[in-house]
Amino acid sequence: MRALQKPDRRPARPFFxxxxxxxxxxxxxxxxxxxxxxxxxxxxxxxxxxxxxxxRTREVLEIPDSHLIGIVPGSDTGAVELALWxxxxxxxxxxxxxxxxxxxxxxxxxxxLRLTDVRVLDAPYGSLPDLAQxxxxxxIVFAWNGTTSGxxxxxxRWIPSERYGLTICDATSSVFAQALDFSKLDAVSFSWQKxxxxxxxxxxLVLSPRAVQRLESYTPPWPLPKIFRLTQxxxxxxxxFNGETLNTPSMLCVEDWLxxxxxxxxxxxxxALIRRAxxxxxxxxxxxxxxxxxxHLARDPRARSNTSVCLTIRGSDEIGTQIARxxxxxxxxxxxxxxxxxxxxxxxxxxxxxxxEDIEALLPWLDWxxxxxxxxxxxxxxKPQ
Numbered sequence: 001m002r003a004l005q006k007p008d009r010r011p012a013r014p015f016f017x018x019x020x021x022x023x024x025x026x027x028x029x030x031x032x033x034x035x036x037x038x039x040x041x042x043x044x045x046x047x048x049x050x051x052x053x054x055x056r057t058r059e060v061l062e063i064p065d066s067h068l069i070g071i072v073p074g075s076d077t078g079a080v081e082l083a084l085w086x087x088x089x090x091x092x093x094x095x096x097x098x099x100x101x102x103x104x105x106x107x108x109x110x111x112x113l114r115l116t117d118v119r120v121l122d123a124p125y126g127s128l129p130d131l132a133q134x135x136x137x138x139x140i141v142f143a144w145n146g147t148t149s150g151x152x153x154x155x156x157r158w159i160p161s162e163r164y165g166l167t168i169c170d171a172t173s174s175v176f177a178q179a180l181d182f183s184k185l186d187a188v189s190f191s192w193q194k195x196x197x198x199x200x201x202x203x204x205l206v207l208s209p210r211a212v213q214r215l216e217s218y219t220p221p222w223p224l225p226k227i228f229r230l231t232q233x234x235x236x237x238x239x240x241f242n243g244e245t246l247n248t249p250s251m252l253c254v255e256d257w258l259x260x261x262x263x264x265x266x267x268x269x270x271x272a273l274i275r276r277a278x279x280x281x282x283x284x285x286x287x288x289x290x291x292x293x294x295x296h297l298a299r300d301p302r303a304r305s306n307t308s309v310c311l312t313i314r315g316s317d318e319i320g321t322q323i324a325r326x327x328x329x330x331x332x333x334x335x336x337x338x339x340x341x342x343x344x345x346x347x348x349x350x351x352x353x354x355x356x357e358d359i360e361a362l363l364p365w366l367d368w369x370x371x372x373x374x375x376x377x378x379x380x381x382x383k384p385q
Contacts, residue, residue, distance in 0.1 A: 075172075093109065150311075172190040199257070202253055333362055
């Protein structure tokens with residue numbers, strides 16, 4: 001194979017990691033200069049910043065006033081676990097899984113909570129389970145967007161409006177880039193480090209009135225650690241959703257989160273954020289369509305993620321890893337190898353903080369990297385005649 005010439009143009013920001021993700025355009029440490037540091041997060045100034053973070057999150061995400069929003073420890077993982085440990089067990093539960101994070105929630109429910117009335121509705125990487133099998137009499141746990149498979153639910157129409165169970169949704173790689181129907185979702189989790197490129201370790205939990213009713217009417221049979229306790233005396237501790245956090249947050253991270261939300265507001269809010277991610281995914285997808293050596297892991301175009309785009313490569317399983325390593329060395333793209341649990345290939349983040357010009361600049365480098373790697377592999381990659 002003839003080697004391609006190394007491209008001249010490089011992405012201005014080679015940050016395509018699927019978490020932590022690219023910072024907002026124009027980010028600098030100067031954006032943190034007003035952080036309430038060296039002060040208690042329980043001070044009037046600290047609480048004011050936390051309340052502002054909650055209010056702006058509601059505004060940008062267009063979360064209805066009926067839902068509560070809280071900052072919780074442990075990133076998205078902590079938020080999901082908090083919902084699982086405090087709300088499950090009253091009813092049977094349908095666990096939806098089609099990639100590693102969904103499977104990890106299945107593992108926790110079966111092996112840690114040890115629930116017995118559990119149905120696992122799963123699918124291989126690249127596909128969705130049969131959503132028509134979901135039972136509205138039961139609780140539902142699912143990830144809106146499968147970060148390690150690039151497969152998302154296309155909408156919430158499969159969730160019945162008239163339902164008896166709760167819907168617990170891990171939304172961390174979809175929120176701020178995809179339109180979530182909060183009327184169908186009872187407990188929604190996400191982290192700051194994904195679509196808006198905030199800092200790690202902090203999660204958010206959004207609760208519907210139905211979720212609050214579950215918390216106030218049901219006590220799980222297992223002990224809860226302090227950072228999972230949302231109720232006191234059988235009533236929801238509403239201070240937790242008004243800036244009184246379960247543990248000490250980093251006020252530097254809070255200030256960074258406010259900077260992310262301010263940027264989102266400045267460009268037009270949720271509609272603009274979704275449009276940016278859609279544009280990025282479309283630019284990458286058009287290249288995939290015209291490139292013979294690569295294809296989407298997600299088979300159904302309607303279910304393809306516009307954030308964590310997962311791609312498979314024809315040939316050796318090592319090609320994707322080697323392309324990712326080579327482009328990192330060239331300072332062209334960082335952290336684009338497929339997740340360790342997913343099929344080999346590439347995973348390129350196309351979320352709202354990524355510029356489409358950087359996606360466009362990346363594409364010739366992907367072709368160059370593939371040519372360089374397959375040339376090096378030589379006859380190993382050549383199909384038998």
